[in-house]
Amino acid sequence: MAGLLITLEGIDSCGKTTQARKLASYLRKRGYGVLLTREPGGDRIAEKVRRILLSKTNSEMTDLTELLLYQASRSQLTERTIRPALRAGRVVICDRYSDSSLAYQGYGRGLSKIVIKQLNRIASLGIVPDLTILIDVPVRTSLERKRKEKTGRDRLEKERFEFHRRIGEGFLAIARQNRRRIKVVDGREDIERTWRKVRKVVDAFLGKSDSTRKRPRR
Numbered sequence: 001m002a003g004l005l006i007t008l009e010g011i012d013s014c015g016k017t018t019q020a021r022k023l024a025s026y027l028r029k030r031g032y033g034v035l036l037t038r039e040p041g042g043d044r045i046a047e048k049v050r051r052i053l054l055s056k057t058n059s060e061m062t063d064l065t066e067l068l069l070y071q072a073s074r075s076q077l078t079e080r081t082i083r084p085a086l087r088a089g090r091v092v093i094c095d096r097y098s099d100s101s102l103a104y105q106g107y108g109r110g111l112s113k114i115v116i117k118q119l120n121r122i123a124s125l126g127i128v129p130d131l132t133i134l135i136d137v138p139v140r141t142s143l144e145r146k147r148k149e150k151t152g153r154d155r156l157e158k159e160r161f162e163f164h165r166r167i168g169e170g171f172l173a174i175a176r177q178n179r180r181r182i183k184v185v186d187g188r189e190d191i192e193r194t195w196r197k198v199r200k201v202v203d204a205f206l207g208k209s210d211s212t213r214k215r216p217r218r
């Protein structure tokens with residue numbers, strides 16, 4: 001495929017959404033055709049699935065139902081939005097993707113990682129991100145940031161510290177298993193400092209991809 005898929009990952013409130021927006025505007029200024037999207041959601045139907053997943057009133061949802069709904073959202077977004085954009089040569093930036101299912105539903109909830117990897121492959125139509133930026137923050141920092149946000153807490157944000165700790169460890173384990181694809185960025189500092197690190201990773205990656213097989217349209 002002619003385009004590039006860049007995903008951002010990390011625990012809740014790690015700051016990846018802000019970094020995804022900054023990255024999108026940076027690449028647009030550099031002349032790339034950019035599509036910024038997110039998971040769960042990003043597409044009309046997938047956004048409906050997102051509302052079911054994050055609703056505070058759905059606390060009786062089983063872990064398996066949750067996993068399948070994330071995958072349903074992913075298959076919808078991938079087939080209708082991500083794959084066409086990649087085929088058109090665009091740079092797709094996705095706020096969370098398959099690694100989130102492995103980290104949250106696998107390491108966090110304890111569902112089978114083998115099954116999740118298979119479902120990830122099916123729902124993403126075999127598309128693997130070209131570059132993944134993992135914004136790494138300690139669980140304590142993320143929970144403190146969340147408290148400051150003052151927005152109503154969604155169903156998942158009520159989960160315990162221990163759950164988030166497992167997810168954070170899970171993301172780091174996934175990064176260790178995919179060293180070439182996943183770059184870990186320390187997200188403990190302020191937005192601008194973190195952004196400089198993200199930009200450095202992306203610049204290095206694009207420098208490489210421009211001179212080798214990938215050549216996203218500018």
Ligand code: TYD
Pocket residue numbers: 010011012013014017039040070095096097098100101102104105156157
């Ligand atoms: P998001 O809107 O990115 O929340 P935040 O900005 O706080 O990181 O994601 C919503 C929640 O969905 C988040 O708690 C992580 C969770 N999630 C999963 O558990 N599995 C998945 O496959 C995905 C994509 C998200």
